[in-house]
Amino acid sequence: MSYDDVKKIWMNGRLVDFADAKVHAFSHVLHYGSAMFEGARAYKTKSGSAAFRLDDHIKRLYDSCKVYRMEVPYTIAEFKEAIFETIRANGFEECYIRPLVYRGVGALGVNPFGSPVEVLIAVWRWGKYLGPEAVEKGVDVCVS
Numbered sequence: 641m642s643y644d645d646v647k648k649i650w651m652n653g654r655l656v657d658f659a660d661a662k663v664h665a666f667s668h669v670l671h672y673g674s675a676m677f678e679g680a681r682a683y684k685t686k687s688g689s690a691a692f693r694l695d696d697h698i699k700r701l702y703d704s705c706k707v708y709r710m711e712v713p714y715t716i717a718e719f720k721e722a723i724f725e726t727i728r729a730n731g732f733e734e735c736y737i738r739p740l741v742y743r744g745v746g747a748l749g750v751n752p753f754g755s756p757v758e759v760l761i762a763v764w765r766w767g768k769y770l771g772p773e774a775v776e777k778g779v780d781v782c783v784s
Contacts, residue, residue: 668743
């Protein structure tokens with residue numbers, strides 16, 4: 641996996657250059673792990689690119705944030721459009737999608753409420769997650 645061809649990351653409402661996508665050292669997330677994330681994929685299909693079950697992924701992210709009392713500062717429709725905007729800005733037809741909602745710079749301490757909720761969306765090319773042999777030979781999995 642390489643990030644060489646990633647040009648833009650969506651952070652807090654705007655696209656920023658890959659090199660400028662930074663999180664501060666005093667962000668709550670770095671000290672206390674106050675973040676929620678999802679992992680989704682966009683695939684190239686015969687009728688264009690399509691994000692697999694994106695609505696379900698976004699809903700699960702928002703539900704997780706609600707449990708942790710992190711109100712996402714964007715509507716679901718805005719968030720979904722931001723994902724597509726990020727994919728387009730990078731020129732990808734297929735990619736991995738990693739939205740992340742986290743607590744930024746504010747008050748350090750176990751209570752996260754003094755730190756703002758921030759959002760980023762990163763996308764990158766990522767081949768077959770379990771390797772190319774998984775398609776031919778299958779994989780061992782279990783549900784716990």
